[in-house]
Amino acid sequence: MKAETRSGPAGLAEVRRFVDLEIAPHANAFERAEWIPREVLSRVAELDLWAPFLPSEFGGAGMDMVTLGRVHEEIGRGCSSLRSLLTVHSMVSASVHRWGDQAQQEKWLRALACGEKLGAFCLTEPDRSGSDATAEGTTAVRDQDGWVLNGTKKWITGGQVADLFMVFATTGSGMCTFLVEADRPGVRVTALPHVAGTTASMLALVEFTDVRLEPSALLGPQGWAAGTVMTNALGLGRYSVACGAVGIIRAAIDACAEYTSVRSAGGVPLRDLPHVRQMMSGMVTARDAGRLLCERAGALSDAGDPATIMATWVAKYHASKAAVQAAGDAVQIHGANGFSPEHPVGRLYRDSKVTEVIEGSTQVQELTIAAEAYREVAQ
């Protein structure tokens, strides 16, 4: 998956063309196959889109977060499964950059930047809610040679094709993060088929059985501060999901505008029906609000402002709920055709629901955002 030599990542216009010509027309087929072809992943590499935010010394382009968000929005417009792969790969790449020591950065970042190696984020466990991110079921035990890792992670986006797993495990000093190559002895990857949303994101169950790791596999601080590794990565993931959700809304608008322009009921074009116009207006407003919230979160991140954390929660909360509403309305507008694989809106609906569950469910977000509101009122 080596990228061709380019002067930098594709611009937004080029990304848009890529999505229009090479992604969106095939997204339903990706979903049916439950797989994104390697050639598509290679095209993402050719466009330098895997981790363009990394600095140039590591093969990136130092892309700012606002622009990155627009890229993920475009990809999300075409295929949420592909956007999901970008999301988790970004989380791993950014974490190695932020928390990795020099050796870890030199070992991984260039390969991650060009997509030669793909990363996956391993937090959720089979017997534990993803919102309960304590990783207690997976353990890493220190011995004289390094670490021994045991445990199971589930719902791992991109797990079927990832080369590098970023794994959260408990140690004697609390939760820690480890970089684990997928081809290590004791790592077993099992595909999770027939998932109802982001079906082509190549989800996997990943089992670690007596996986031996060198001391250098430990990423970032141990103990209390290890939580900041997770929080930081999930913040970027949340931002990517929010932007991808805006992309889903855009795709819903595009599909409905086209469909209602050629379809009629009782001799009246659907586009002229008031309730269709009402739903379209809701989608447009939700899209614009979602993008503005994402841009605010991205700009605060670019400025290093801690307010980006809450702004990202708010952006993701709005955009994911709005994407479910928009995609649901799009199915409604399409009627029975909305359930057909010949139209994109059924897939959009399935994918939109995923955005309300991952990287902080809607309900967890409500706890956090409401708590912030009470704090603000108390000031």
Added chain:
Amino acid sequence: MSNDARTQIRTFITTKFPDVTFSDEEDIFALGFVNSLFAMELVMFIEKAFGTRIPNEELHLGNFRSVALMADLVARQTSAAVG
């Protein structure tokens, strides 16, 4: 720098949690209002406000337990940067 850092750190915390009272030496984690989200905000605030990047070896609870300890951390980082 240290007193200025203390003031800035205290202002950041009390703006977020105006109902909580504590001294500069008091363990803010023992007061129960610091969750993982706010911990990350604290790290980001210190890095942005004082133009530093806290290295992994300094990212431990002992450096964040109180306003005074965080100000000491800032002093060490900023002196290391100019030294």
